[in-house]
Amino acid sequence: MLQNKVVLFLLIVTIVTVSCDSNGVYDKYKSVPNAWHKDSIISFKVTPPDSINKHNLFVNLRNTNAYKFNNIFLIVEMVFPHGKTIKDTLEYRMAEPSGKLLGEGYTDIKENKLWYKEGVVFQESGTYTVNIQHAMRENGKVNGVVELDGITDIGFRVEHNNAK
Secondary structure, rough: OOOHHHHHHHHHHHHHHHHHOOOOEEEEEEOOOOOEEEEEEEEEEEEEEOOOOOEEEEEEEEEEEOOOOOOOEEEEEEEEOOOOEEEEEEEEEEOOOOOOOOOOOOOOOEEEEEEEEEEEEOOOOEEEEEEEOOOOOOOOOOEEOOEEEEEEEEEEEEEOOOOO
């Protein structure tokens, strides 16, 4: 009987914790099977809630200890509903100089919430497409990393910008 109450309590705490994210507007992840191929483009379809308020945009990555680089280069492309496209090449730090992986998490999986854009107003109504692709290279090599190990999930997040 006591065990059932403990399980019920933990379930309620988990639900409350997960549902208390009032800042999030859109938050989706897509899994990477085995390794992230250089030609694999991860796409997200985002329909913003309004065309007036500002939003912050994030790329979310989950990685394991198999990720052997201290940074990551990403090509992030946003395609607007009426065809306009913005493409950015971004670099993020993924590890400390000692090699310790950055990110949240107590296990071997770390979650990194990486700033993409701040204070974005989605002025066009309709669906935006966000495409994310890695652009990793090894030092001294011309060709890019074909199979990027250690990335397990790629996500995209839109939050309300609460700054006045």
